[in-house]
Amino acid sequence: xxxxxxxxxxVCFSYPGGHEVLRxxxxxxxxxxKVALVGLNGSGKSTLLLHTNGLLLADTxxxxxxxxxxxRKNVEECRKIVxxxxxxxxxxxxxxxxxxxxxxxxxxxxxKEEEVNSRVDEALRxxxxxxxxxxxxxxxxxxxxxxxxxxxxxxxxxxxLVFDEPTSSLDFAAxxxxxxxxxxxxxxxxxxxxxxxLARRLCTRAILMDHGAIAYDGPIDTLPYPLISTL
Amino acid sequence: MKPxxxxxxxxxxxxxxxxxxVVYLVAMLSVPLQRTDMIIWFAAYPIISAPLAHIAYxxxxxxxxxxxxxxxxxxxxxxxxxxxxxFALFGITINSGWISFISIIIRGLLATQxxxxxxxxxxxxxxCEALHRLGCPGxxxxxLLMVYRYLSVLLEEALTMQHxxxxxxxxxxxxxxxxxxxxxxxLLLRTIERSRRINMAMKARGFNGxxxxxxNMHWTTADTVYCLVWIPVFFSLRFIDVSALLLTLFAYx
Numbered sequence: 001x002x003x004x005x006x007x008x009x010x011v012c013f014s015y016p017g018g019h020e021v022l023r024x025x026x027x028x029x030x031x032x033x034k035v036a037l038v039g040l041n042g043s044g045k046s047t048l049l050l051h052t053n054g055l056l057l058a059d060t061x062x063x064x065x066x067x068x069x070x071x072r073k074n075v076e077e078c079r080k081i082v083x084x085x086x087x088x089x090x091x092x093x094x095x096x097x098x099x100x101x102x103x104x105x106x107x108x109x110x111x112k113e114e115e116v117n118s119r120v121d122e123a124l125r126x127x128x129x130x131x132x133x134x135x136x137x138x139x140x141x142x143x144x145x146x147x148x149x150x151x152x153x154x155x156x157x158x159x160x161l162v163f164d165e166p167t168s169s170l171d172f173a174a175x176x177x178x179x180x181x182x183x184x185x186x187x188x189x190x191x192x193x194x195x196x197x198l199a200r201r202l203c204t205r206a207i208l209m210d211h212g213a214i215a216y217d218g219p220i221d222t223l224p225y226p227l228i229s230t231l
Numbered sequence: 232m233k234p235x236x237x238x239x240x241x242x243x244x245x246x247x248x249x250x251x252x253v254v255y256l257v258a259m260l261s262v263p264l265q266r267t268d269m270i271i272w273f274a275a276y277p278i279i280s281a282p283l284a285h286i287a288y289x290x291x292x293x294x295x296x297x298x299x300x301x302x303x304x305x306x307x308x309x310x311x312x313x314x315x316x317x318f319a320l321f322g323i324t325i326n327s328g329w330i331s332f333i334s335i336i337i338r339g340l341l342a343t344q345x346x347x348x349x350x351x352x353x354x355x356x357x358x359c360e361a362l363h364r365l366g367c368p369g370x371x372x373x374x375l376l377m378v379y380r381y382l383s384v385l386l387e388e389a390l391t392m393q394h395x396x397x398x399x400x401x402x403x404x405x406x407x408x409x410x411x412x413x414x415x416x417x418l419l420l421r422t423i424e425r426s427r428r429i430n431m432a433m434k435a436r437g438f439n440g441x442x443x444x445x446x447n448m449h450w451t452t453a454d455t456v457y458c459l460v461w462i463p464v465f466f467s468l469r470f471i472d473v474s475a476l477l478l479t480l481f482a483y484x
Contacts (some may be wrong), residue, residue, distance in 0.1 A: 055435060086432050094380050096379070108439070153436070
């Protein structure tokens with residue numbers, strides 16, 4: 001079997017104050033796999049996602065990316081491999097123009113300007129953002145902001161993409177466009193969502209979180225009906 | 232605001248514009264408070280530069296008026312506390328306090344106009360990059376960018392909260408004093424939470440506290456000329472009493 005692209009081994013995590021959010025979470029995702037992370041609000045989905053690129057570090061247990069355990073020393077390296085698209089695009093887009101925002105990650109990686117420009121062009125083309133590359137993010141529509149925030153991550157050429165509620169607050173047209181883009185991406189994908197239609201269209205596997213623990217991990221088509229009905 | 236398009240000074244390197252603006256501010260603001268006659272001459276910079284940047288000076292002046300209430304607040308105590316007679320005009324004695332009050336208003340407006348001109352011509356992003364390249368710590372330049380970017384987000388948050396309040400106030404539009412505390416507190420909490428999420432998004436893309444800038448800035452001869460024209464002018468206005476000089480010249484003629 002290949003080295004998993006992403007692996008959680010017995011991960012526990014509590015926020016300061018003692019509230020335990022992740023309880024003995026273990027799973028692995030193979031390269032190229034597309035996995036939906038589902039569960040009720042407060043079940044620990046977003047906290048779990050923040051562990052995938054070291055924004056939060058586990059209290060106990062380990063999180064590995066391409067076989068390397070994420071720790072304080074290699075967290076920057078892991079962030080080049082795992083690209084994260086946050087739920088609220090306004091949190092993701094902070095530079096004065098879309099173009100400079102998409103270039104933000106590659107520049108932080110210390111790439112040459114020619115390479116930065118080439119990556120920016122490619123990411124904007126894939127996401128259909130080229131026409132508004134010079135616009136300020138706060139002048140964009142919700143759908144455009146979401147596409148731009150995906151471009152900001154694609155420009156870093158990560159192997160793994162993590163989406164937190166990718167379709168939240170999008171209209172049906174923007175949602176359809178987003179699904180089309182994600183569907184064409186060859187990356188390993190982990191996405192948290194409440195949208196079971198979206199999960200079924202894009203993912204083959206589902207992980208159901210319940211009170212910080214994994215309640216189900218298997219094919220999305222066999223996700224037990226009583227568990228789905230709780231979503 | 233977008234950089235001025237194809238204007239005479241639109242192609243000037245943002246570092247040159249920033250340098251000239253900083254020298255202008257230092258020269259103008261260091262003029263003694265009572266020397267309003269010296270301050271007036273500094274108006275030449277925005278009056279000459281605005282048309283060169285394809286901006287009507289009248290518009291620039293109007294835009295600068297938004298700081299007027301703050302300037303009035305800063306200066307209004309001068310006429311009250313400084314009652315030293317300065318001169319008499321048509322039999323009315325003018326106090327030093329009134330002169331310093333007028334001086335504060337003029338300085339504030341001119342400083343605001345110079346800054347607005349800088350941002351309008353170079354663009355805010357480029358101005359922050361220029362700051363960073365001229366030796367300003369990356370943390371400060373980044374902070375300025377963030378403030379500029381998130382001012383609108385903060386206003387949106389405030390507006391959302393205001394709409395939520397209005398929706399349940401059933402026509403009572405007055406904002407009770409007792410509501411201000413929770414309103415501002417909530418806004419602060421939302422802002423902190425948002426800044427935490429933004430910080431995570433930045434770290435997720437390799438941010439380590441230093442602004443990674445675009446190298447698309449090239450210092451040319453035109454930039455050197457621009458600096459060599461304006462900077463000596465500002466020093467001259469600061470150290471030479473132009474009004475007195477002109478009066479002497481007129482008297483001589």
